[in-house]
Amino acid sequence: KAGVTQTPRYLIKTRGQQVTLSCSPISGHRSVSWYQQTPGQGLQFLFEYFSETQRNKGNFPGRFSGRQFSNSRSEMNVSTLELGDSALYLCASSPEPGLNTGELFFGEGSRLTVL
Amino acid sequence: GDSVTQMEGPVTLSEEAFLTINCTYTATGYPSLFWYVQYPGEGLQLLLKATKADDKGSNKGFEATYRKETTSFHLEKGSVQVSDSAVYFCALSGLNTGNQFYFGTGTSLTVIP
Secondary structure: OOEEEEEOOOEEEOOOOOEEEEEOOOOOOOOOEEEEEEOEEEEEEEEEEEOOOOEOOOOOOOEEEEEEEEEEEEEEEEOOOOOOHEEEEEEEEEEEOOOOOOOOOEOOOOOEEEO | EEEEEEEOOOEEEEEEOOOOOOOOOOOOOEEEEEEEEEEEEEEEEEEEEEEOOEOOOOOOOEEEEEOOOOEOOOEEEOOOOHHHEEEEEEEEOOOOOOOOOOEEOOOOEEEEO
């Protein structure tokens, strides 16, 4: 069974630009969540999608947005990039929205560098 | 709000040494608790979990016990190996929060032969 696939793996942008990251969950998984990983802050929750609907959103500005398609694939977008957005963006999938006992399956991440 | 605090690293141990990585949490109600591990060049993967108080999660020789009275979920292993070198993350998932997990900042472990 293929794992969670994230593209692109690496990208470099300049301040003010926007970026779109893609995530394909494990086949059969309908919940996709996104996390930002930085050395100082660890992993921070961005948002979760299930059945094309955003279920939860973390404490990030409106420049961060996402969506989910009918095939459960998800994209996240960051507009007007800032230097502080440089991070590893992780996508995680699970079969269903958590009953708080579930496990997240992570992709290897998209490493964004903002210059 | 919910949060996790874990021991800062980096931690360097000799092979066969005993490992403890401390993790404490703040949460409303009864969260589920997890340890995730990130090996070099790989994505995060679940190491073990515990879903209720006094549960012990275990996997690959690692153990952690859900202690509600001390709000802790410390990770232990009796004899570490070089292959255990990785970054370890403590995490919690609260009730009714879907897949919104709260992670600690991670503890880097290096095991030397």
